Amino acid sequence: MKVGLIGVTGHTGYVLRGIGKDQDSRIVGIATGSVGEKIAKRKDLQEATAGAPVYADYRKMLDELQPDIVAVACYFNDHGRITIEALQRGCHVFVEKPLALTIDELERVKKVYAASGRHLAAMFGLRYQPWFLTAWESVQAGAIGQIRLMNAQKSYKLGQREAFYKKRATYGGTLPWVGSHAIDWLHWFSGERFCSVYAAHSRRDNRDHGELEATALAHFTLTNQVFASVTVDYLRPDQAPTHDDDRLRLVGTAGIMEISGNKVFLLKDGGVQELPLLPAEEIFLDFLQQAKGEGKCRVTAEQSFYITEAALRARQSADEERVVAFP
C-alpha cells in the first residue's frame, strides 16, 4: 500500500507505528494540509520517511503519487475538506478526529464516502490501548451484564498550545477534540445509540488559550434509558506524571468495570479483580489490513461519522445551553 501523509499536526505517530509493522506498505509522500503547518519542524517525521518527497500542495501529491491510503492530520478545520478530496481521488482515508467541524460538513463527507467505495476510519486510537481492549472484550463477553450507566473522563495537560488551538474556527472546540474519545467509548462499549445530549463548557482559566474551552461536561441519554457523563478538562497539572488521565466507569447489571491509571478493574460478586491486560494493537495497522481486504478495522466509517456527529451535537448543546436531540 502506498500511503500519503497530509498534515503534520495530529496523531501522525499512529501512522508511523502502524506502517512500521506492515512490510507491504510505505509512506510515499508528505504534504502540509493546512496553511501555517511547518513540516520543517517535524524532524521526526522526515527521518521516519526518509526519501519520501515533501509537497507544499497536497493535491499535487495526490495527483502525482496516487496513494492507496491517505492519512489526514492537519488543523482540524481542514480534515473534512481534505477527506472529501482524497475519497474523490479514490484513496482510503485515515483521518484525525473530529473529521468535520460542522454537521453540514460531516454530511458532505458521508455523502462522498458513500459514493466512493473506499474505506475510512477516524483516529480513535485510544481503543487500541491494552486497558481499553481488555475492558471491551470482557464487557462484550458479558462480565458486567447489561450496561446501565457510564462515566467517562478525559483530563489533559494544557501546556502551551499552537495558535490554531486558540480559535474555534481552526480548533473546533474541546468537546469535539478531547471529548470525542470519551464519546466514542460510550457507544463502542454499550452498543446503545444516542438519544439526546446536554452539555456545558467554559473558557475560563484557559491560561491565554483564547477560545479554547478549559472545562466541559456532557450528559448523554442513550437508548434503553442508559445514561452517560463525559467530563473533560485541561487542568491536569503540567508536572503530573502522565499527559492524560483517561478513565471509564461502566455500571452493569452484573458488575462494575473501571479503567483507570492504565489498568482495568472488575467489581463483581465479592471483590475487585484487576484484569490481566491484552496486548496493545495498532490502529493504523488495523486500517491497513482492512484496506488490503484482510479484515475489518475496529473503528468503522459509520462509527467515525456517528461519534463526530455526537461530539458536534454536544458542542451545540453547550453553545446554545439547551438539550439537543439526535435525529
Next chain:
Amino acid sequence: MKVGLIGVTGHTGYVLRGIGKDQDSRIVGIATGSVGEKIAKRKDLQEATAGAPVYADYRKMLDELQPDIVAVACYFNDHGRITIEALQRGCHVFVEKPLALTIDELERVKKVYAASGRHLAAMFGLRYQPWFLTAWESVQAGAIGQIRLMNAQKSYKLGQREAFYKKRATYGGTLPWVGSHAIDWLHWFSGERFCSVYAAHSRRDNRDHGELEATALAHFTLTNQVFASVTVDYLRPDQAPTHDDDRLRLVGTAGIMEISGNKVFLLKDGGVQELPLLPAEEIFLDFLQQAKGEGKCRVTAEQSFYITEAALRARQSADEERVVAFP
C-alpha cells in the same frame, strides 16, 4: 438537652453516637413517625435508650416530654410535616434528608423555621467522615485553587429494601435520597450556587423495587461557569466489601483533589499525595452543641433547605426530561 426521637427508619445511628459523647443530653422518648414503622424491630434503639418511654403518637410525646431537640427519621414523606410540628412546638430539629418531598412542602418548612427561632439541620452526616473533612479543609485552605469542575459519585448496594422505598409517594426518589449527599458536596466544597440542572433517572433493573430508580445522572451548572456531574446507582454488587462507593473529584485551577475508597488524594505539581486524615466528627454532637449555644453546626439550616431544593429540582428535571433553572 432533652432529645426526642421520632421515627426508627433513617440514620438514627447519628443520634445515638452523638448523644453518647455529650454528658448533658439524653434521649427522653421515642415515637414512631410514620404509619407502618415498627419500633419493636429496632432492639438496638430500645437498648440504647433503655428507660425512655415509647410512644405510638409522636404528638403526645412532644406535648408530654417537651424535648429541646427532636430527631426525625421516619418514612421520607413524613419528614416535612413532622419537622413543622416540632418547630411549632419550640423544638430544634435534626432531620433525615430529604427534609421535604416537594418544593411546596419545603417552602412551608422554611417559613415555619424562619418564624421559630429554633435550629435545624438535615442529616448530611457524610460531611463528618474523615475523608470529607480532610478534603474540605484542604480545599478551603487553597490547595487546588478555584474549583472549576466537579464529579461526584454515589454507588449503593440495593439489597432488599422495605416497602416504602418502592413507592415514589413515600420514598421521594433516588436523586433526593441518595443523590442529595453528592449535591451537598458540590455546594459545600465550591461555595458556588446552582443555576440549572439537567438530570435523568431510570427504574430499569431495580430488582422488583417498584418505582425506585436504580440509576440516575445529574448535570449541574453552578455560578462562575462551574459544572458538576452527579452519578448515582444502586447496582453495587451485594457481596461487595462496603455498602457504598462514595467518590468526589474536584478539578481546580491549581490542582485536583479526589476522595475515593475513604482516602483523599491531592494531585498538585509533580505527583499525587495521599493526605493524612483528620479525625471523624459527629454530626449530631455538632448540632447539640449549636443547640446549647456553643458553636455553629457545619450543616446550616440554609444549606439543608438549599440542598433539598436542588435535589427536588434534579428529580423534576429527570421526570420532565428538561433543563430546570433555579429561581
